[in-house]
Amino acid sequence: MAQKYVQTHEVSFFECDVNRTMTIPAILGVAIKASEIQSEELGRGTAFIQQFGLTWVVTSYVLEITRLPKVDERISISTKATEYNKYFCYRQFWLHDQAGNELVMIEAVFSLMDIKKRKLSSVKEEIVSPYESQKIQRIKRFPKLATMQSDAKWSYRVRFNDIDSNQHVNNAVYLNWMFDVLGFDFLTTYTPKLVLIRFDKEVAYGQQVDSHFELTETGSGKKTSHEIRTGEQLNSVANIYWQKK
Amino acid sequence: MAQKYVQTHEVSFFECDVNRTMTIPAILGVAIKASEIQSEELGRGTAFIQQFGLTWVVTSYVLEITRLPKVDERISISTKATEYNKYFCYRQFWLHDQAGNELVMIEAVFSLMDIKKRKLSSVKEEIVSPYESQKIQRIKRFPKLATMQSDAKWSYRVRFNDIDSNQHVNNAVYLNWMFDVLGFDFLTTYTPKLVLIRFDKEVAYGQQVDSHFELTETGSGKKTSHEIRTGEQLNSVANIYWQKK
Numbered sequence: 105m106a107q108k109y110v111q112t113h114e115v116s117f118f119e120c121d122v123n124r125t126m127t128i129p130a131i132l133g134v135a136i137k138a139s140e141i142q143s144e145e146l147g148r149g150t151a152f153i154q155q156f157g158l159t160w161v162v163t164s165y166v167l168e169i170t171r172l173p174k175v176d177e178r179i180s181i182s183t184k185a186t187e188y189n190k191y192f193c194y195r196q197f198w199l200h201d202q203a204g205n206e207l208v209m210i211e212a213v214f215s216l217m218d219i220k221k222r223k224l225s226s227v228k229e230e231i232v233s234p235y236e237s238q239k240i241q242r243i244k245r246f247p248k249l250a251t252m253q254s255d256a257k258w259s260y261r262v263r264f265n266d267i268d269s270n271q272h273v274n275n276a277v278y279l280n281w282m283f284d285v286l287g288f289d290f291l292t293t294y295t296p297k298l299v300l301i302r303f304d305k306e307v308a309y310g311q312q313v314d315s316h317f318e319l320t321e322t323g324s325g326k327k328t329s330h331e332i333r334t335g336e337q338l339n340s341v342a343n344i345y346w347q348k349k
Numbered sequence: 350m351a352q353k354y355v356q357t358h359e360v361s362f363f364e365c366d367v368n369r370t371m372t373i374p375a376i377l378g379v380a381i382k383a384s385e386i387q388s389e390e391l392g393r394g395t396a397f398i399q400q401f402g403l404t405w406v407v408t409s410y411v412l413e414i415t416r417l418p419k420v421d422e423r424i425s426i427s428t429k430a431t432e433y434n435k436y437f438c439y440r441q442f443w444l445h446d447q448a449g450n451e452l453v454m455i456e457a458v459f460s461l462m463d464i465k466k467r468k469l470s471s472v473k474e475e476i477v478s479p480y481e482s483q484k485i486q487r488i489k490r491f492p493k494l495a496t497m498q499s500d501a502k503w504s505y506r507v508r509f510n511d512i513d514s515n516q517h518v519n520n521a522v523y524l525n526w527m528f529d530v531l532g533f534d535f536l537t538t539y540t541p542k543l544v545l546i547r548f549d550k551e552v553a554y555g556q557q558v559d560s561h562f563e564l565t566e567t568g569s570g571k572k573t574s575h576e577i578r579t580g581e582q583l584n585s586v587a588n589i590y591w592q593k594k
Contacts, residue, residue, distance in 0.1 A: 114382075114385065114386060114389065116378075116381065116382050116385055117385075117395065117404075117513055117514045117515060118378060118381065118513045118514075118519050118521065120514035121509065121510060121512060121513065122512050122513075122514065122516055122554075124514045127510055133361075136363065137359075137361050140359065140361055141359060144359065144421075149421055150362065150420060150421045151421065159362075175395060175514050176389075176395045176396065263525060263529045264366065264525075264528055264529050264531075264532075264533060264536050265366060265372055265374065265525045265528060265529065267366060267367050268362055268363045268365060268366065269362045269363075269365035269366065269367065269368075269369045269420050270362060271367055274363050276363065280508060280509075280510045283509055283510060284508045284509050284510065286509075287509075288509060288554055288555070291509050309367075309533055310533070
């Protein structure tokens with residue numbers, strides 16, 4: 105059985121947008137934080153990983169959102185590393201309210217990146233063994249994302265504080281670029297229920313990115329498709345499913 | 350004696366920039382978080398304040414930085430509300446390393462804002478009494494900031510996620526705009542030692558801001574002066590003193 109780590113968190117006003125609910129970047133922040141603390145406690149913190157010249161990167165997230173956490177709400181975050189194969193490690197996170205209701209479930213795929221070569225490295229047993237996750241042979245497929253027909257895009261310049269200590273644009277920033285293009289009216293009328301996002305290629309300081317988007321109707325709500333591109337290079341792709349608040 | 354609140358924090362990679370040290374917005378985030386938890390524990394959380402139609406806003410910060418916290422470092426954050434007068438509440442924060450050395454000292458000035466009228470409100474005894482801070486008559490003067498001679502500026506559009514649950518641009522975003530104009534080379538060569546920032550007027554969604562800046566030499570380092578403006582309106586002003594890393 106994989107090791108499970110649980111902690112509580114009080115949702116701050118600055119983790120919330122005008123809807124007074126937590127932003128997706130803030131949710132991913134507290135989730136990643138929980139996994140970092142678990143790693144430290146299992147003796148597999150950054151210092152251990154860096155011995156090998158490696159750092160963790162997230163290659164995809166799926167978020168299933170029952171209800172977004174609210175300003176000042178006390179929530180619990182639990183996480184465990186579930187499975188791994190030669191190149192990828194699979195981890196789940198759950199956010200619950202105080203009554204034990206599930207608010208958000210996250211499936212994340214992690215890889216180890218060689219810091220100098222900027223390339224994925226194979227998973228080392230001595231790094232993952234303490235998490236007691238299951239070794240599997242197959243590579244899990246990320247859900248197929250819709251192809252985009254629209255040419256709509258907004259451009260963004262990478263800012264200094266968009267770059268994290270991994271020397272590339274932090275994952276959370278991609279989500280800000282994707283959300284921002286949808287506009288105030290949309291983002292205060294609709295709430296995200298399902299977010300599928302894949303990170304294909306890192307973005308560096310000084311690059312200009314285009315945030316492409318397309319809005320389509322679904323039976324009960326809306327779907328938005330997103331691509332972050334630097335010129336011809338696809339850096340990230342996402343589908344988000346929304347319902348009226 | 351004012352109530353003191355202390356907590357520990359593990360510095361995450363995403364709270365750090367390329368220098369692998371904590372960003373000023375991330376430092377202010379953990380500080381504000383500590384004061385929020387203290388307020389909850391004293392029965393003076395957001396729900397209590399909102400009964401009066403009020404919300405806390407920060408009107409200025411002074412940060413004295415001995416050393417910026419590093420990736421993965423375990424730090425302690427302590428805070429107490431020190432004094433208050435008719436319109437302002439004064440609070441201090443300290444970040445310490447595990448050996449007890451002071452890393453950062455922060456002096457913050459808070460006000461209560463009427464959420465509907467968007468105006469400052471006088472301080473209510475029943476809100477501040479549990480903190481056991483000292484009532485004073487005088488208004489403390491914020492250090493005088495240098496006037497700017499330069500016309501250098503960069504323009505920024507307010508993004509959806511720049512707006513927090515107080516319905517205006519979060520304080521941390523002003524600092525991102527001020528830092529970003531200094532460029533990668535400067536920000537990886539110099540480290541901030543003293544930050545003085547005042548918030549004069551809130552910025553709303555849809556506004557375009559200009560981040561004005563000027564660089565001057567001091568005896569042992571550099572000084573940068575900053576103004577955030579929307580047209581003729583001055584929204585925020587800051588001076589930052591830097592030394593070579």
